[in-house]
Amino acid sequence: MIIAKGLTKEFISYQKRPGLLGSISSLYKREYTTKQAVNSFDLEIKKGEIIGLLGPNGAGKTTLMKMFTGIIVPSHGQLEVLGFKPFERHKEFRKKIALVMGQKSQLWWDIPALDSFLLLQKYYEVPQKQFKERLDYMAELLDVQRLLEVHVRKLSLGERMKMELMASLLHNPEVIFLDEPTIGLDLVAQEKIRQFVKDFQKEHQTTIILTSHYMADVSELCQRLVLIFEGQKAFDGAISEFENFLGNEKSITFHFEESINQRTPFDKFSPKWNPEFTQVELRMPIEGLRQDCIEILKNFPVTDFASDNVPIENVMKTLLNNPEILVGKNNH
Amino acid sequence: MVRIITNLQKWAQTLKICWSNLLTYRVNFLLQVLGPTFVFFFIKYNLWSTIFNHKSDIVIQGYHLPEMLEYHLWGLLISLWATGHNSMNLAEDIRLGRISNYLIYPFNFWEYHSANFLAFQVLQLGIGLITFTLFLYGDFYHQLSLIPFFKGLVYCQLVGIFWFGVQYMLGLMAFWLEETWILRVIFQMITSFLSGAVIPLEFYPKWLTQILDYTPFPYLGYYPIKIFMGDSHLMLKGIFALCLWMLPVFLLNRLIWKKGMRLYTAAGM
Numbered sequence: 001m002i003i004a005k006g007l008t009k010e011f012i013s014y015q016k017r018p019g020l021l022g023s024i025s026s027l028y029k030r031e032y033t034t035k036q037a038v039n040s041f042d043l044e045i046k047k048g049e050i051i052g053l054l055g056p057n058g059a060g061k062t063t064l065m066k067m068f069t070g071i072i073v074p075s076h077g078q079l080e081v082l083g084f085k086p087f088e089r090h091k092e093f094r095k096k097i098a099l100v101m102g103q104k105s106q107l108w109w110d111i112p113a114l115d116s117f118l119l120l121q122k123y124y125e126v127p128q129k130q131f132k133e134r135l136d137y138m139a140e141l142l143d144v145q146r147l148l149e150v151h152v153r154k155l156s157l158g159e160r161m162k163m164e165l166m167a168s169l170l171h172n173p174e175v176i177f178l179d180e181p182t183i184g185l186d187l188v189a190q191e192k193i194r195q196f197v198k199d200f201q202k203e204h205q206t207t208i209i210l211t212s213h214y215m216a217d218v219s220e221l222c223q224r225l226v227l228i229f230e231g232q233k234a235f236d237g238a239i240s241e242f243e244n245f246l247g248n249e250k251s252i253t254f255h256f257e258e259s260i261n262q263r264t265p266f267d268k269f270s271p272k273w274n275p276e277f278t279q280v281e282l283r284m285p286i287e288g289l290r291q292d293c294i295e296i297l298k299n300f301p302v303t304d305f306a307s308d309n310v311p312i313e314n315v316m317k318t319l320l321n322n323p324e325i326l327v328g329k330n331n332h
Numbered sequence: 333m334v335r336i337i338t339n340l341q342k343w344a345q346t347l348k349i350c351w352s353n354l355l356t357y358r359v360n361f362l363l364q365v366l367g368p369t370f371v372f373f374f375i376k377y378n379l380w381s382t383i384f385n386h387k388s389d390i391v392i393q394g395y396h397l398p399e400m401l402e403y404h405l406w407g408l409l410i411s412l413w414a415t416g417h418n419s420m421n422l423a424e425d426i427r428l429g430r431i432s433n434y435l436i437y438p439f440n441f442w443e444y445h446s447a448n449f450l451a452f453q454v455l456q457l458g459i460g461l462i463t464f465t466l467f468l469y470g471d472f473y474h475q476l477s478l479i480p481f482f483k484g485l486v487y488c489q490l491v492g493i494f495w496f497g498v499q500y501m502l503g504l505m506a507f508w509l510e511e512t513w514i515l516r517v518i519f520q521m522i523t524s525f526l527s528g529a530v531i532p533l534e535f536y537p538k539w540l541t542q543i544l545d546y547t548p549f550p551y552l553g554y555y556p557i558k559i560f561m562g563d564s565h566l567m568l569k570g571i572f573a574l575c576l577w578m579l580p581v582f583l584l585n586r587l588i589w590k591k592g593m594r595l596y597t598a599a600g601m
Contacts, residue, residue, distance in 0.1 A: 099436050119349050
């Protein structure tokens with residue numbers, strides 16, 4: 001479905017010194033720098049997979065998405081999506097993909113969403129009957145029937161996002177690229193969008209490539225995770241594998257009867273306390289877990305405790321702060 | 333055949349969207365309609381009346397005052413029918429990264445903007461006709477007859493297409509420049525002077541008008557005005573010259589688009 005081999009994208013930009021003098025000197029003399037936004041990236045995605053593309057800001061996620069959708073040209077390497085070379089932007093290729101950008105609207109601002117949908121119906125050559133069925137189905141699922149005829153600029157961010165999703169799914173694409181679809185939305189709206197994407201994917205077996213800063217999006221939707229750091233692939237595997245990425249650690253939460261003053265014994269487990277110091281979340285090595293827990297239960301007024309894998313969010317955070325862990329892993 | 337029909341449907345639906353977009357901001361729209369007419373009355377009418385000292389028997393370079401006013405009135409109508417379109421949307425689309433949408437839709441960027449131009453042209457045709465009719469109430473038209481009028485209208489559409497080609501090119505400069513309005517203003521100023529829209533070309537030295545014959549400018553202003561005023565024999569030469577100039581403009585647009593796309597980073601997407 002998607003095959004990338006040695007995919008590389010270089011951006012050339014010029015450096016400008018700050019201030020007016022800098023601006024003037026940049027008129028006649030410019031220093032150019034080449035930045036590799038994506039570097040020798042290999043990836044293979046099969047039909048029906050949902051992939052989460054993760055990485056810090058500027059890691060190259062969006063650049064990858066842009067190359068996959070044919071918006072920008074790769075500098076080197078091979079790329080094939082649905083049997084097409086995206087950058088040739090064959091009309092048949094464009095009919096089979098969709099891109100949703102959380103930060104960019106593809107609907108026309110000054111007209112009702114329904115008008116945009118009607119336009120897209122023509123662009124994608126969707127027969128009237130199917131168009132109506134899909135529209136009704138999605139509008140009901142997302143609960144936006146009464147908003148279809150409201151001007152897009154008058155919709156709230158959450159409502160607009162639902163419309164954006166509908167706009168990109170009306171032609172039933174084979175591959176959907178979701179670039180931070182839930183950014184800026186409240187929790188209820190996030191949940192609604194996630195559920196919708198999940199249902200849609202289940203019904204149509206669509207291939208989905210998702211980037212998001214919200215780990216909930218990724219852990220709920222994706223089976224597979226691809227991590228990108230400084231333009232290179234740092235991890236590619238199942239979510240469960242990723243959760244174990246930091247080695248054999250567990251996340252244990254203790255609740256106490258009263259505020260804890262003597263907190264030093266917890267320090268070795270990277271504790272996260274609540275403001276009242278009546279609850280703590282610890283990362284404890286599996287080796288010696290039993291003994292460590294017994295110690296705590298014995299010495300502190302524990303009322304309750306729970307154990308879980310280290311949440312994917314924490315794995316991500318640790319990796320972002322210590323990228324050398326990844327380098328170590330990759331070398332193994 | 334089916335292909336053609338589905339394509340026409342795409343264009344038709346795009347035209348509808350463009351019309352509703354154009355008509356959304358009513359005040360904007362109204363100003364666009366009234367602006368040129370005000371300019372005509374406040375500047376051109378007063379200026380030329382003063383120059384001719386309000387006397388209709390004075391002749392300057394072959395023009396009486398009523399003729400001069402008629403010349404400028406046709407100039408005003410041509411600015412509505414042929415040279416009103418600008419590429420602001422286009423440049424903005426590129427600068428703000430909105431062009432990404434058209435790169436993904438199975439309907440091309442140039443198709444969308446051509447449809448936009450077409451929608452604009454149809455609206456302008458109506459606006460021009462209304463303006464034309466309003467001026468019938470004054471004593472402005474002295475050489476009005478049906479055939480030259482229709483010839484002029486047809487010729488204006490050709491000028492419109494050429495104008496769109498150039499505007500499109502200026503808009504594409506947004507791949508390289510932050511702001512393209514300055515280019516548009518420069519082009520507009522140069523065109524107003526060299527096309528005869530500000531001063532009839534008879535006022536210029538002969539050597540200059542001879543040189544101008546080899547540029548596209550006179551065919552954008554002076555020629556259509558004269559065709560409306562009954563000089564039908566200019567029509568063929570004008571059409572020939574415009575078509576000749578259109579070819580490099582559209583070829584260049586293709587080339588610039590290709591170059592620009594290589595450069596495009598879809599910033600802010």
